[in-house]
Amino acid sequence: MLHKPESALIIVGHGSTVNPDSSAPTFDHAEAIQRKGTFREVHCAFWKEEPSLRQVLHMVDSEDVYIVPNFISEGYFTRTVIPRELELSGPLTLQDGRRLKYCEPVGNHERMCELLLKRAAEVAPGVPTKECSLLIVGHGTNLNDNSAFAAKREVDRIRETGLYGEVFNTYMEEAPLVNEWDSYTTCPNVVVVPFFIADGLHSYQDIPVLLGIEQDTGLAASQRDIFRQNPYHLRGRTLYYASAIGTEPLFGELILDQAALFDLQHSNATPPLET
């Protein structure tokens, strides 16, 4: 089990200036890891919220620092923005008397498939999975982002288990489109799991409208008086809508695993610091 009483962990999230729920899972996972005592100190940092990537290293007392992007996939943010803003030169950066260890994003973890299946089972208890279409919703984009690729990889893994009647990738911005869900699914039950880090703008406000279970985008999840109630009966099917995969508490374990993976992959790359 990972035990780093002399090290710091920084969990990096995207954050939002519009939606207060975007950073919530990152803070939640940080608090859970802090309570476990695995690291001496745990901090969050964000692109669009505070503390920013330019501020967070000032908050760290430790000389040994693990940085885990709480992102669903490799892409523009993990490859360009985070290294640039933290002035990282590679997986290991020696900077101002510190070792900065840049770990793989959480979404790369091989247990992601297991978490998606757990969430799907929880949202539709008692529903026979063989009579169920499972939709994994990604953003889908033509930008420099591999989120669609990562979502496809997870769907392939879920298909291999043979647990669900059928499994589809679906996207907000590219085909197969989430708003056309009833045209390509055939099972009477449909379970929808957003492949997102947070119940932010997309998973809690945009996708429900695209699915047809909400009329307008409405307020953020944390500001709604009544949370959504599953199941929904529409378009001749029974639909179950899960919250974003990144809100799963087990994500915290995956964050710790990514730090442990860094040690495995770079065991010869942690030179002593000059004192």
Add this chain to the structure above:
Amino acid sequence: MKRNLTQALESWIAAGFRSIGQIRINPQQDGSYELHHTEDTDREDLQLHTAVEDSRTLSFFDDANVYRPLKTAPTLRHGWRLHVRDTRELRTALDHFYPAMTALWLSHLDGKLPSVPLRETLGRQTGMYAATKRLLDDEGQELVGKACAASACAKRMLWSFSADQPLTHLPAADLSSEPRLLADGTREIPLLCQEACNILVAACREVVKKRERAQSPAPKAEGH
């Protein structure tokens, strides 16, 4: 000496620092602390919170329950008091109310808080924010004068507009790192800004885009 922000915070309290931004810090006899809004000192109907994690929720929404993406905006919620057990919890709470602000103050005192001119911050932007490289001097100075004014953000700007151009639209008090001495003889931990935040960078982009849309109606396609 190894860096220890918790110890530094303790030493500041001992030296008479009692507030940061809109937060009043009242040390108790047993080593715990009580925090409340600086404007709530005389109120007796404050709702007591004893979980340090509550500082996150209290910092996220203003009196009208509107989300506060900029924690140094002068819109901190009223009506609460938060009891934290020790200086470590105080550090956690202040990191939610004013993220990184005690840390930046320590770095400043240690001479390790280099400031970055706005032009340099904008110059390294990529994707959708690369447009900020086209910000004009005049419109940039004017924007900073509004977006970074004390009425919008309580931080003190330590950065210049460019290597050879100071900020021209903010009063000197908004550009100083000196802690203020308050009327009751206590001092305030200053909120420092060593580099333009993403909110200002995004606002710079809006200014550029608005001007360019007015000049040429056909928009250019851009990435993130």
